[in-house]
Amino acid sequence: MYRRSVIPNVFVPKYYAGGKKDVSHCECSRQSILYVLGQLLPDKNISVETIETVLGGAKKCRFKGRVE
Template identity: 40%
Template sequence: MDTKFFNNWFKGLNDGLEKMGTEECSRLFSKCAQQCACDALKYFYRDLFSECNGNLDKFFLQVNEQKELAGKVIESGKVYELIFTKCGCPLYTEAEIKSSKLCECSRQSMIYVFQTLVPDRKFKIECIETILSGNSRCCYRIIFD
C-alpha cells in the first residue's frame, strides 16, 4: 500500500479529531475501541479478573504486577484508577496521531472491557490525565455506583 496516502490520511484524521467535540469522539471511537479490545486486551483483563475471583480490589492491586501498567484502589469496591506509563496505541506510536482526543478511544475500550468483566455493575470512566495531553502517564478513574 501507498505509505504517502496513509500518512496524509492519518494527518487528516488528526486534524479532524481536533475539531470534534467530546460526544462526537465518543461515538466515533466506541466501535473502534470495541474492536481493539476484542484483541488480546479483553482476554488479558478477563484472565486477570478471573485469577482474582472477581474481586475488584484484588484485580486493581494485581494490575501493579504488569509492565507499564498500575492500578490503584481509591475507595474499596467503588473507585479505582488504571495508570499507563506508556502509550501503546499504534495510532500514536506508528501513525503519529498526536491529538489528545484519541485518548477517548482508550476510555471507550475500558468501558467495553469493564462491561464484559462486571456486567451487573453500573460505572463511569473518567480520563484524569494522558500522555497525549502532555503528561508523563495516562490515568483513568473507574467509578462504580
C-alpha cells in the first residue's frame, strides 16, 4: 500500500516487509527531488531539506526546496 506524497509521482511506502520502518529510506525521495530540480534548473544552486516524513511518524512527507 502506498501513500501519495506532496510531490506528484513520488510515492512513500506505507509498510515495509517485516514491518521495519527506517527513516533513512526517505533520503531517496529527497535525492529524487534534488535530481529533478537540478535537471530543470542546471545553472542554479539547489538544496532540498526534509521537513517531515511518514516513516518518521508524520501524516505526510514534506520537503523544502531552495533555488538560488
